[in-house]
Amino acid sequence: MFIWKEVPQLPRAEGRIEAIDLARGIAIGLMILSHTVSGLIGIRNVPDWGMVPVHFFTKFSSSLFILVFGIALAVAFLASTQTEEWPKRRLKLWVRALEVWFWYKALTVIEMLPYYAPGDILDALLYQRFAIWVEILGFYAIALLWVPLVLPLWARTPLWGRCALIIGLTALSAWLQGLSFGGNDTLKALLVDHEDHYTWGQLSRAPLILVGLLIGEALLRCYFDTALRRRLVLALVGVGALMVAGFYGLAFAEGDVSAAMLAVANNDGKxxxxxxxxxxxxxxxxxxxAVALAGGAAASKALLPLTMVGSDALKAFIFHIVMIFLVLRFLLEGEGMYTYPQALGVGGLLILGAALWIWLTRWIARYK
Structure with missing residues (x-):
């Protein structure tokens, strides 16, 4: 019973946890594959064998990305919220928010060229409409503004309160989804998603960030102890497998598992x-x-390109959007010029290219 009354008492991470970078890199890699295909050939032109299983499995990307966002916040910042260095570290998060927001708007322009009129692009910059592929960056820009305000409160809240907050926010966002927000579609999209806009609502995704914080707390306690890490891995696998089984249970109850899988691949319910x-x-x-945590440093080294991509998510995101929409679609006029296997190959090359770009910029910074 006492565990429910516990507040986070976290050790400092004993160096960088490469498994977090690997998990983030897998999320970005899946995202790059999805964006490359949808950006170059269009999701409607993907053959059936590509929708399931390829684009069925890429749907892990967004949830994994947001979970790792929360985990990284817990590992890097949560322990310092009750120390004198917190104001400086809080400012660091807010400066990062401005950086992410700048690139969100810059990449919005790149994504919408040359298929939209200047007025449409201006509307997107002023939040009168939304782009598609870069909207996840807009979500993180806003989240980085409110998360630093929540972290100190989270660090003083007992476990039962933290779990209750996750459940309460989930219920609140579901209830708000049924409201019209006075016809303000932009506000609804930014808070709880909107079916006509490819946005990520802050309230509807906040529970996933907070779950990531909980996992990050457990990770700090368990990662450097082999037995405890094994328990954490098994717990994550167990919960994850139950959720996937729940999906198939609902699909089976509805009588058409294949249709349910195809619907997920087509972003139905995203x-x-x-x-x-x-x-x-x-x-x-x-x-x-769980697999990334189980593999640890060894898996991170074996899958070095993915780990490199995950070590600088913003730089990887900028690279792949610029390459797909500015270089391949705009400058080389490559939209519709690729077969599906070719688009997948280009996506794979962009993952490697992003890793190389991150390595190169670090090498230049080191020897400049």
């Missing part, structure tokens, strides 16, 4: 989040996270 999509996406993300 914006706003639906039950079946959430069960499959979050469940798979937890399993992937």
């Amino acid at each position: 914006h706003p989040p639906g039950l079946k999509f959430t069960l499959f996406s979050v469940g798979g993300a937890l399993v992937i996270l």
